[in-house]
Amino acid sequence: MTYASKSEDDSRRRLCRVATMIAAIGLICVPPALAASLASTRPADADLYVAVEGAIFADGGVSADQVEVAVKGGVVTLSGAVDSLLAKRRAVSLAEAVPGVRSVVDLQTVHPVQRSDAGVVRDVEASLAGDPATSGWRIDVSCIRGDVTLGGTVDSYAERQLAGMLASGVVGVAEVSNDIAVALPRTRPDAEIKADIEQRLRWNAWLGDYPIAVAVSHGRVTLSGKVARVSDQRRAERLARVDGVVSVDDKTSLDWPGADAGFPSPVPPQHRDQSTAAAIKAAFHDDPRLRALAPTVAVADGEVTLSGPVDSYAARKAAYQDAEDTVGVTGINNFIKIRPREQPADSAISRSVTEALARDVYLFDANIAVSVHDGNVLLRGVVQNAYQLRHAAVLAGRSIGVHSVTNELTILQQPRKRRDADIISGIRRDFAMTRDLRSAPITVAVADGIAMLTGTVPSLHADQEAQAIAYENGAITVNDLLQIGPL
Secondary structure (H helix, E strand, O other), X not given: OOEEOOOHHHHHHHHHHHHHHHHOOOOXXXXXXXXXXXXXXXXXXXXXXXXXXXXXXXXXXXOHHHOEEEEEOOEEEEEEEEOOHHHHHHHHHXXXXXXXXXXXXXXXXXXXXXXXXXXXXXXXXXXXXXXXXXXXXXXXXXXXXXXXXXXXXXXXXXXXXXXXXXXHOEOOOOEEEEOOEEOOOOOOOHHHHHHHHHHHHHHEOOOOOOOEEEEEEOOEEEEEEEEOOHHHHHHHHHHOOOOOOOEEEEOOEEXXXXXXXXXXXXXXXXXXXXXXXXXXXXXXXXXXXXXXXXXXXXXXXXXXXXXXXXOOHHHHHXXXXXXXXXXXXXXXXXXXXXXXXXXXXXXXXXXXXXXXXXXXXXXXXXXXXXXEEOXXXXXXXXXXXXXXXXXXXXXXXXXXXXXXXXXXXEEOOOOOOOOXXXXXXXXXHHHHOOOOOOOOXXXXXXXXXXXXXXXXXXXXXXXXXXXXXXXXXXXXXEEEEEEEOOX
C-alpha cells in the first residue's frame, strides 16, 4: 500500500490519527525501554508519511501546498510543482533527514518567476561577486530559459558546492548544471587520504558513532558500513572529499537504527581536547569560507575558544558551526574578529544587502528596509514566515563588510498552530529516533505552542539538535534549559 496525500481533509485526518496514537503512550519523558523499542522498530509507511509531511509543513522554506508526498516500502516520492530550485532541493533534504526513509525519488518540477536569461546571468554573477568567499573566483555563468550552467575551476569540492548553492538561490533559476572543475591541489598517498577521511568521519557529531569503513585506491574512495539516514550518507560523501580525492563511491547501507557499537572513542580522554582542536582545524580547512583564514582554536575540557581574524561575518558564523558539529564540544566562546580586506562604506553595504535580498528566491518580493551603521546591519519590515526571517539574516551576513546583523523583522503570516499534545508527541517520537537523544533524560513540556526542554544532553550538538526537533514539530518558541554533561 502506498501512503500519499489525497486532500487537505484526508491529510489532516491521518496526521491527527497517528499523532493521537503516539500521544496515547502518555509519556512525561522518553524512558530508556521505550526509546530502545522505538529505535529497534523500523517505522511503518504511514508513520514516515506523517514525519515527512510534518517536516515540510513546519519548515517554511517549502510550500506544503505545492509538494505531494507518497511513501511505499520506506521509499518517499515527492511530486508537484514548486516555485524555486532551492525549495525543490529543500523538500528532498527534509525527506532524506527522516529516520527510516530508505530513499527519496524526486519528481518535483520547478516553475520559477519568468525572467530574461540576461537578467538571471547578471544576478548570479552578482551573487558570486558579492559573497566574501567567492568574490575572487573566476566562474563562467550562462543561462538558457532559466537553466544556469556554471564553469571554471576551484580548489575543492566544497567550493564547487558553494558556488552552485549561491546560483540556485537567484530568483528565476530553474536548474543549475554545475560544470565547475576541481583542481586537485596535490597528489597524496592513499594511506594519508584514508587516515584524513577517517578522522573527519569519527569527529563529526552527526556521524562519529557510525561504523563507516574507508578504502582508497589511487585517490578513489569507497565508503561502506551502516548509517541511519539518507542525509547521513550525503554528509559522509561530502566529508570524504578531502584534498587528493578523485572520486567517492558511497556503498554505505541504511540500518534501523544505526548500530550503537560504532567507532571506538577516537582518542584517550587525556588527549581528547588536543584532538578536538585538531578536528575543528581540519573542518576549517574543508570549509570554503575558512580554508585560507585558519582561526585559532583552543579547547579545555570540551569548551572551545575561537579567536583570530576572518574576513566576513559569514566566516565567523561558519567557524562556530564547524566547531559545534565536532564530537565532544560542550561549549563555544566565539572571540573571532571580523577584518575585511577592505571596509566598504555603510552606504555601499546597505546597497549590497538590499540587492542581495531583491535577487533572492525567498525574499525578492518581501518588504524589508536595510540600514547600516559602522558595518552593523539592521533589518526591519515584514516577511511571510519564520524561515524567511532567519534566511534574511543569513543572506545579509554574506555581504562584504558586514560585522553584525540585527534582525527586527516581523512575521506577517503566523504559523498554523498545532495542538500542544501533538507537538509533545512529535518531539518525543523524534528524540527516541535520534542517536544522541534517545537515551538522554529529557523532559518536554508545551503550553500554547511554547516548548520547554529540561534535562541533560551529552554535547552542544545534541542540545542544538533537540531545539531543532522542537521547532520542526511545530513549537513557536523553545525555552532550552538543557544542561550538557555525561548521561
